[in-house]
Every structure is written in structure tokens, then in C-alpha cells.
Amino acid sequence: MSELLIMLFSQSAPVQLLMLVVFGLICYGGALAFLWFLRRLHIEIAAAIPVSTFLSTIATAWALALGFAAADVWTARAHAEQAASEERSSIIRLLGMAGDDTLDLPEILEGLTLYQSEVREQEWGNGLNRNPVDTVDQALQQIRVSIVRIARDNVPSALVAKMTLDFDELQDARNKRLAIGSSSVSQYKWYLVLFLTFLSMISIAAVHADRPPAARTALSIFMVAAVVSLWILALHATPYSGSAGITFDELHLAKNE
Numbered sequence: 001m002s003e004l005l006i007m008l009f010s011q012s013a014p015v016q017l018l019m020l021v022v023f024g025l026i027c028y029g030g031a032l033a034f035l036w037f038l039r040r041l042h043i044e045i046a047a048a049i050p051v052s053t054f055l056s057t058i059a060t061a062w063a064l065a066l067g068f069a070a071a072d073v074w075t076a077r078a079h080a081e082q083a084a085s086e087e088r089s090s091i092i093r094l095l096g097m098a099g100d101d102t103l104d105l106p107e108i109l110e111g112l113t114l115y116q117s118e119v120r121e122q123e124w125g126n127g128l129n130r131n132p133v134d135t136v137d138q139a140l141q142q143i144r145v146s147i148v149r150i151a152r153d154n155v156p157s158a159l160v161a162k163m164t165l166d167f168d169e170l171q172d173a174r175n176k177r178l179a180i181g182s183s184s185v186s187q188y189k190w191y192l193v194l195f196l197t198f199l200s201m202i203s204i205a206a207v208h209a210d211r212p213p214a215a216r217t218a219l220s221i222f223m224v225a226a227v228v229s230l231w232i233l234a235l236h237a238t239p240y241s242g243s244a245g246i247t248f249d250e251l252h253l254a255k256n257e
Helices: 002-009 013-041 053-098 106-126 134-151 157-182 187-207 212-235 249-255
Strands: none
Touching: 002 013, 013 187, 013 212, 053 106, 053 157, 053 187, 053 212, 106 134, 134 157, 187 212
16 A cells, blocks of 8 residues: 555656546445445435434544645645755855865865765655665765865865855755655555545445435535545655655756856
8 A cells, every 4th residue: 555655646747646536436436336235225215324414524534634634745845845945055055165266175066066966866866865875975975074174274264164064054954855755744644534535435425325316416526626635735745756846956956056
């Protein structure tokens, strides 16, 4: 099940929509099958129909679960955008300090270039920011050693302190990015939302058991609402993957500035 969720979140928007439509149709078919079974099981169908307020209980639980998942999704997205902005800003400041027209520190420029390249190819590209990569750590170590070396030279201490602060902020932003990538919305919350989606459709079928055409209409409307709601959340479920994920351009632009 977890593999299916990961596969869903990493797909393009049309594929995600298609997968959720299939899920909606399965729930729709299950609800109709339950409706048929309920009508065959009870001769006096009116006595077996739950009161209409019963539906609101399940629907409210579904709405709350969906709302909690949505809150986590938007919070993680906002934190991911902030981390990318902080990392980009730190890189720009270090590039500015080490540039040819300032301190002219080719080792730091080389380390920053390697850092961006390895983040793009390994941490961001292959790992989706879930785990740290050794080559990125090596690039950071190269920058760290270079800063220590210039601190022993005649570079003013104020400039060294500023560069050290920017370097520390770069590491903090990277750690925040990796923490967000490895701790996206809990899969159990998605399991709860999907289960309550199915249970809500079963409840709709139950309270309309005496009116099959009305049941089909209500199920169709709810299915559309559920699929669209889940699709919008799935697009943003993982901040660094999928069609709406944050791209490496947030950092790559810093290379050219």
C-alpha cells in the first residue's frame, strides 16, 4: 500500500487524476454492490435504512481527516519553499563574497559549484531530498576547509565571520530541506482518508437504499468531489516530487547570479 502511495505522489498530474478516478470508480462499484446486497438481504428495506443523520457522522469524519491531511500538506509545502529560499540566499551570498571582484577565492567557488551539482543530481534528483549524500558533505567540507584557511590569512575577521555565518546558514537550510523531504505527510493519514472515502460512499448507499436512482446520483456527486479533492492534495503531497513539486531551479538560478 505504501508503495502505491509513493508511486501516486511521484506521477504527473494526468496520471494521478487517472489513478484517483479508478479508485473512485472502485468505491462507486463497491457502494452499488452493497446497495444491491442490502436490498436482497432485507425484504422490508425501509426497516434496514439508517436515519439520514447517520450519513453526516461519517461524512464529518471524512471531512476532518481530509482537512488534517490538507493542513499537513500545505504546512510542509510552505516550509519546503522557505528552506529552498534560505539555501539559495546563502549560496548567493557566498558566491558574492568569493567572487573574482571581491575576495577571489576559487576553492570556495569550486566547492559551491560542486555542492549545487551534487544536490541537483543526487540529493534532489535521485533521492528526492530524503537522505543526505556523501558527495554533498564532501563539497561542504571543501568550503569549510577553505574558510578556515582564509581565516589564517590576512582577510579581515569581519569578512571571515560573515562568510562563516553564511556557510552555517547554508548547512541549516540543507538540513531543513532533508528533514522535510524525509518526513512528508504521514501515510497513515492518507490510509484514513481513503478508507473514510470508501465508507462515506457505503453510507450514502445505505441511507438511499429505498431509492436506488437517488443513491446513484448522490454517489456520483460525492465521487467527483472526493476525487478532485484528493487529486489537489496528491499534487502537493510531497514537496520535492510530482508535477507540482518544488524544482531544483530554486538553487540552480543561484549558480548564474
